[in-house]
Amino acid sequence: MYRSKFYLAIFMGILFSSWITSVYSQKKVLFVTSNQEFYGNTKISTSNHFEEIVIPYDIFIKAGYTVDFISPKGGAIPIGYINSSDSIQKKHLYDAFFMDKLAHTLKPSDIKTEEYGAIFFNGGGAAMFGVAENQTIQNIARKIYNQNGVVSAICHGTAGLAYLKDDAGKSLYHGKKITGFPDKFESKEKEYYKTFPFAIDQAIKNNGGNFVYSEKGWDSFVVVDGRFVTGQDPSSGTKMAQEIIALMEAKISPIQKQTTTNLDKVFSEWDNDPFKPGVAAGLLKNGQVVYLKGFGSADVTHQSPITTDTKFQIGAMSKQFTAFAILLLEEQGKLSLSDDVHKYIPQLADFEHKITIKHLLSQSSGLPDFLALKEIAGWRDKDVFTQKDALDLIFQQKKLDYIPGTKFSQTSSGLILLAEVVKQITGQTLAAFSQEHIFQPLGMTNTLFCDDSEMMIPNVAISYQASKNGLKNSHSNNSITGTTNLYTSAADLSRWYLNFESPKVGSKKLIEKLTSPVTLNDGTTTFNPTAGRLLYGQQHLHARRGVPKIWAFGLEGGYASNIFIFPRQNVTSFVLGNNNRYNGSLAMNMAIEALGDVFPQPPSIDxxxxxxxxxxxxxxxxxxxxxxxxxxxxxxxxxxxxxxxxxxxxxxxxxxxxxxxxxxxxxxxxxxxxxxxxxxxxxxxxxxxxxxxxxxxxxxxxxxNPINHSSTALSEFTGTFYSDALKTTYTLSQNEKGLFTSNKNQPVISLTPIQADLFLSSARNFGGIRFVRDKQQNITGFHINSDRIKNLFFEKIKH
Incomplete structure (x- = not known):
């Protein structure tokens, strides 16, 4: 019985692995457009046909496909032939996300052909120029076709097929039926026609194709011959998209369809309400993308759908990229983890104890947490908070909470300083360094660190906050990097985690270090909070039903991201959202679908x-x-x-x-x-x-034993207290409920007595306060202590 189960597991593993290579490409379509603004060398304006773009695009997106746009030069493309009375055209014309795609088309050199299941040559007069002769675009089309993909073109877009050859230099569509806008229908007496480099039907015939067309025209004429799908004119867009999808879906095996269906069920809450804030999800297994899909709306007002290229802010999950940048610089020989941080940041106070790069990475520096300092100092969520503000808070501190490397604490101060280390070593901000040395080499074109809260980010999901009166925008005003503010997409995040399997940026040794536990100075003591063992990549190792997993999450405004990595099973599952909730259950349910029966323990304890x-x-x-x-x-x-x-x-x-x-x-x-x-x-x-x-x-x-102070005894603790380290004042008062405090920007914080001079606050970062007395037993101040900050002193102001 055991042996039969073993063989069945192997067989299922082979089946599972056999189709995952093609899944990613099944759900992506590449649209080819032109940068040409004028017919030939004239001043007669031309453009890409808007209807021929948006009608197929709308169908692909609704079917769960991701659409990318390229042009010979990349960047903005001209559009025309717009009919704003058509509901679909009007919808996309006023969709900032979609229009931004047309304003920032990709260059052919940006394209990874293995990701696409179809290529679609768009029409319009502009299609006659710059596309057909572009060798890189021709190579892309040929490679997509060779990997069992679909090649398609609409109207004048068929010009893009004029010179299309196979690997042997022969016509890729020899003898096949191809249609497009026939020369017969052109206005040959017009000046625009005289600029055409060729007649489409004749060019197709010259390249061995069988050009056919409908004499009637504008009757949705579409030709499907093998894996070539072509349409005669703008009326063909809907039928073309449907035929392309049918060809792509036909390649999906029954086991693949069933797995995809099962994964889709994880996100069933969006089945009947696709235009509410949602998520983008990704699942990787054995170094391949198994599932990549978007659900819900990136912009509820304009009903812009979330796609796998939609950007989300991933909050604290950003820390792994900062850690990676530091280890990359170490690998390049530009720093050592044993380096004194003062070597790069001399503004840091002299604490009489050496703080190393390793201490910053391992959360053992002894520095108080800047986020706790920020809150105690009275910063509000809506205040603009910059990298300089964060550094100033850290530089103001003159005492450490403990000797570096002897203890751990929950602090983000080290990651902020590491961003500054990158800047001092490379002369580039963390944002610029990551863009050049990490994101661009990995093809992560939708990923960036945002170090300016006023930056306009294209194709980004709006952050929503749910309230009793409905949805509200939840905008973040901070522009700090190192700990947060990384924007990325599901497609890009899959590229990032694929790099863990087969590193293109960084070495295998670097990846191993990134996923290894941090230690204290003794080299053995690890940091094991309830979240799990802390790793150099600022993620945690923790068991799920007896199976080790690496995990992290990020919550920032209405953005919520989760990642689960099961290293022994080579499964990675993540969900990014703008839906104002913890998305861990979605990511875990996806992982469970891929893992199957590997858990030695039940889902819940009986x-x-x-x-x-x-x-x-x-x-x-x-x-x-x-x-x-x-x-x-x-x-x-x-x-x-x-x-x-x-x-x-x-x-x-x-x-x-x-x-x-x-x-x-x-x-x-x-x-x-x-x-x-x-x-x-x-x-x-x-x-x-x-x-x-x-x-x-x-x-x-x-x-x-809890102490109960009388009203008279409590009055001894009242007064005004000032912190020189934060330049902040708090007034402690009492009411019928007891002792409380606040400053001009803070909500009321209640204080519960624990011991004679010790009180626990209702605010996590305020922690507890322990009063200090002089020899005459008069209160002279108090220290704030929490899991993130120790002995922050407030002196009582004498009136």
Whole structure:
């Protein structure tokens, strides 16, 4: 039985691998246009025929295909013959995303032919010039045809086929029926006609083709001969697109169709509402693109569909590109990870301890997190926040939270500084360096770091925020790079991850380092928060149902991106969205479809089958109480309810049940496969609680007795406090609910007493505050502590 399953798995793997090579090309069509603005050398204007572009384009997009545009020179192309009373033409004429494609057509040298299943030569008078004789375009068409693709042309676009040859130099369509705009229908007495380099029908005949046409004209005449699809005039556009799709779909095997159907079901919520914010998705297996598709709308107002070339901001997922740039410079011999950061950034304060490039990459620099500093300093989300602003916050800090390389902390300050390191070494911003040395070599034409919040980015999905009154635009005003602000598309992200399999930029050794764990100075201690083990690529390694996975996510405004990589199975799944939600379930469901039955553990823990012990309420009460984690500045409450032990974050209404595995070890009841353990032990007469999630580091909480201050006692903590490191003031006041604070830009932050001079705030980055007293026991200030910042001092201002 085992052997038969083994052979079946191999057989299914062979079938799966046999078709994935062609899947990517099945869903992409290349439109060929012309840059010509005048007929020949005259001043008679000509253009590309708008109807012949938009009608097929609209059909392809609705069928889930991606359309790219090229022209001999790239860039803007002239368009004409526009009928704005036609609904489809009007829709695309006022679609900024579509019109931007025509304003930024690709150059023939930008094209990777293996990605396309069809080439479509567009018509209009401009098509008679610059296309037929372009050898690169001819090579592209021949290669697409040779890889079992479709070659098509409409009206005057058939001129592009005039000289089309096979690899042996013979006609590619010898003896086949081809149509186009016949010479008979031309206005031969007009000046434009005299500029034509050839008559289309005669050129096709001269190249061995059988030119045919309808005497009637404008009757949707289309010819399909093998994998050549040609149309006589603008009326042919709809039927041509349908015939091309039929040919492309016919090449898809039943197993491929079934897999695609299964993957489509993951995104079924857009089936009946395609014009709401959505996602673009990609799935890779064994170094090949298996699935690439867009769902929903990039711009709800104009109902512009999301395609695989639509750009999204990927938030914190941008960090991997910064890390890659640094490792690339290391590989080029331009820096060493052991270099002192002051070598490149002398403005950084002298902390009496060396901070290295490695410390910045490994989140062990001891620098406070600039995002926490930003929030505490009073910056609002809508404020314009630049790279200089981020650096200034870091440069103002004169103390480290700990000696570099001795501890880890959740901080993004290192990535901001690494962007500056790139600039100092190369003379280029991170945006410019990445463009030249990473994105362009990999063909990532829709990827860029945005270091200017006012930059106009073409073909970008609008960031939406859902509210009770409907959708709102959620614009980001920051222009920082290193930690965020990378815009990319699903197609480009697939190119990026394919580089991990067969590196074209960077070496295999670099990729291995990027996906290896960071360590402290001892070279062995790793960083294992609940998200998983931190890797040099700023992603986390964490098990899913017993199978190791690398993952990361990014949330920025209404943008939400997720990536899951299963390295042992060679499966990569990602989803980019503008739909204002966490898209991890979509990405994971795609991955599960590709992985099949590889998981040794079930999707969720069956707690009814878990081996537990029985404990009396009195035994459980032994662990009841309040617990404080001084390192991460977090408080928890444990209590007995309905004869079971419960776990709760202080200030939250949510609670989790703890089931006893042994007398002092409990497992938390959760939905899913996460194994969360809570252990209790007594040390020096005090109870401690140790929390772990999967293979995470231990989070140690110590029992404490909450203190209740009287109104008179609380008044001692009120006053105005100033931080010289942030040039920021906070006023602490009290009301009937207790102590609270705010400044002019911050919402009200409530403070809950933990110990005599220690309070926990309701804001994560504000963390907890511990008051400082002089010898006379008068309060002189307080320190802010959190998991991202330590001992940020605010001095009490005397009035």
């Amino acid at each position: 707690f009814s089958k878990l081996k537990t012990i029985k404990m009396t309420p009195q035994q459980l009460e032994t662990y009841s109480g309040y617990y404080w984690d001084n390192e991460r500045v977090a408080a928890r409450r444990v209590y007995v309810k309905n004869d079971t032990l419960r776990y709760q974050s202080l200030g939250s209404n949510d609670e989790s049940q703890l089931v006893p595995i042994s007398e002092n070890i409990f497992q938390m009841v959760v939905d899913g496969d996460d194994v969360i353990m809570v252990k209790f032990r007594k040390e020096a007469g005090n109870m401690k609680m140790i929390y772990t999630s999967g293979e995470s580091d231990e989070y140690v909480y110590e029992a404490y």
